Amino acid sequence: MLDKRHSQKRTGAYFTPRLLADFVAKNTLKHINLAGSKQLKIIDPAIGDGELILSLLGILKNYAGQIEVYGFDINGQALDLACARIANTFPGVHLRLFNTDFLDTCFHKTMNLPLFDILIANPPYVRTQTLGQEKIKQLGAKFGLKGQIDIYHAFLAAIQPLLKPDAIAGVIISNRFMTTKSCNALRKTLMEQYAIKQLWDLGDTKLFGAAVLPAVMLLTPRISTAETAGFFTSIYEYKGNHPENEQKDVVAHPVDALNHSGVVKCKNQKTYLVRHGTLTFDKDSSEVWRLHEPESEKWLAKVNKHTWATFKDIGKIRVGVKTTADSVFINSDWKKAIGYEPELLLPLTTHHVAGRFRRTPLPLKSILYTHYTDNGVRKVIDLEQFPLTKIYLQTHYKTLSSRTYIHNSRRKWYEIWVPQDPDAWQRTKLIFKDISEKPLFWIDTEKTVVNGDCYWMTRDNDTFSEDILWLAAAVANSTFIEKFYDIKFHNKLYSNRRRFITQYVEQFPIPDPSTRCARELIELAKSLHHDPIKQPKNQETKINQLVLAAFNLNDIEP
Known part of the structure; x- marks a missing residue:
């Protein structure tokens, strides 16, 4: 049996649920003209267990022409399962499945692939930290990508040369690409290479068993710069006020809600807000992509x-300090923990005391802060001047000195990695929590250091x-x-x-x-x-x- 959980953790592959696969397949085929067609070439560059291809072929079951399916996956076990499922259900389809990395195939040109009529895919989600710097450089150079690259960015860039001019691509990806700063270059590249026919932001519908907020995008190769923006639909859980006497549409599943508008009740007892409009951005396609509605734009x-x-x-808005060794530098009660208080302790604001206008009355933690300012220049403290601090830090020498990035940047082994501006802690600050349903912004007049789980600003x-x-x-x-x-x-x-x-x-x-x-x-x-x-x-x-x-x-x- 295919161990999906292990595969997901190792490769970033999350297998597509049947309802979503059917939705993507159905909408993908709406954008291709089959009249007079005698042959279809279809590709799934990350085929997994074959769910997307099975949904697509199910809709094409009455197609009279020849169908040829190309599929790639590095998971041989999943590929074997896909082969068996497709061959048993659709024996007339010509299968060409390859147990290899699609991106490596494109990168090294180890295979002469034809041009395709249809691409359907749910590429894996593997972030920068997992890929490694060498792989990132290779992918960036080959596919013209910049910033923090996720593997699906490379898939989106790699598929375009394989599409016929009138081809359609239906892809499931993380919705992060629409809004994060690290994806600025990707958004611009997508808009330059493709005409985006339709985009669905599936938000917090939890269609995957992972912390992935998916989106579905329908793309065709861009032929003209005059092509209009595509349709944009978003769905998110709704917790706002809604008149009880106002009729809400009731659907079986969040995917079904996409065919409705406004507040929609689902049989899973959750309520969603479904919005429809067109894709827009402010001045440049590299900026945040958002849903354009006339009233909202007004x-x-x-x-x-x-x-x-x-x-x-x-x-300037800054993130708080990052020690990269919080267990060493941060404590709630130093005397209780080690029997004494080292010099250089400063009060520390963390997200645990986040409030509106003022912090909550919970006690603050404190941080052993290793920097000071001398004539406007930030410097690291001299341990010899602070004997208690020296004794304490030396007991954690192994932990602190193992931070290779500290050594490589020629910093002191006992430094906080990102200390920010020591002088700024004395000033009145506006602090806010990063992740929150409601905004939590408060004024700090206590001269605290701000931890890396919060952001802050002063009047510069x-x-x-x-x-x-x-x-x-x-x-x-x-x-x-x-x-x-x-x-x-x-x-x-x-x-x-x-x-x-x-x-x-x-x-x-x-x-x-x-x-x-x-x-x-x-x-x-x-x-x-x-x-x-x-x-x-x-x-x-x-x-x-x-x-x-x-x-x-x-x-x-x-």
Whole structure:
């Protein structure tokens, strides 16, 4: 029996569920003209157990011409299973299956492959860390890829020369490629090489037994630059308010929900929001791809019109420190753990104390911080000046000195890997948690170090008022920013969790701070920070209303 779990872990291959395979096959065939066709050449470059090909052939069962199927997979056991399944169900199909790496075949040109009418694929997901630097360089050079390469990026680049001008390709991939900064070059390459007929973001429907949020894309080789953008559909679990008396469509499976629109109830007891539109981006195809809906675009245009500045204008957004040895440098109770407190301990903010406007009252951890600033230059501490720190760190010499990247970069064996700016910890900071369903932005006035599980910023632009971070906190914690994020960046994880990272947060808008609404927002943010217990429960509701007014999105005068 095929051990799918072992295969997934080793190769990044996640076998396609039947319902999804049928969906991809059915929609792929909608874009090919079979009239008068006497022969079809089909390829699956990562055939696995053959599910996609079986779905495709099932729809083509009444096709009168000859069908020739090429399939590649490095998993011989899966390939044998695919061969048996296809041959038994469709004995008239000519099978050419190869137990080899499709990308190596393309890279070294070890096989003369024909041009294909149809490509259908669910390529493996193997990220940069697993591939290794040498493999990344090879794939990047061969297929014109840049940045953090996943193996499926190379598949998308490699298949284009194998397609006939009127061919169609239906591929299942991770939806990360649409929104992450590391995929900028890939998005541009895809738009240059292909006409994208249709794109489905399958979001958090959990169609695979893995932390993969899939997307389905239908592609044809690009012939003209004038070809219009394809249709775009997204589906995500819906937890918003919905009138109980309003009829919701009920479907058997999330895949079935894709044929509906709006709020859809599924028999798995989950509710989904299905949106339809066209594919768009801001200025360049390398930027985030998102779903274009007329009303949403009007809303964004109005926001842009009333945007005075962005978070990026306030200051640089940074991730927190990275020690690469947290068990050595970070502790909740040093005296309890080792019997004494080394010098150089500083309070540490982590995601465990994340809150809105202010951190939670949970006790902070502390970090042994190994850097200081001398005349604006960051330097590493001299251990000889701190005897307790020296004793402690030397007990962990083996762990710390084994960090080869520290040695290779000619750093001290006891250094924190990414210390950031030591002077900045003394300043007022806006800190926020990376992954969260609701935004969690809070002001830090305690001079803490920020850990790598959070992001932070200070007021670097001296032309802005000292109150600008309070205004930013009000905007960032509002329901407005949730809508702005969902329309602009189109990126969620499971259970409606958003990624509050630099590439998104730096684009958050700031309204004119001189308006009445903005001044009220600053005072409300300060009140919720300094004494939230005494504040009326409706204060955040008032903030939501004022933020909308500040961008001229409701009837309140800005």
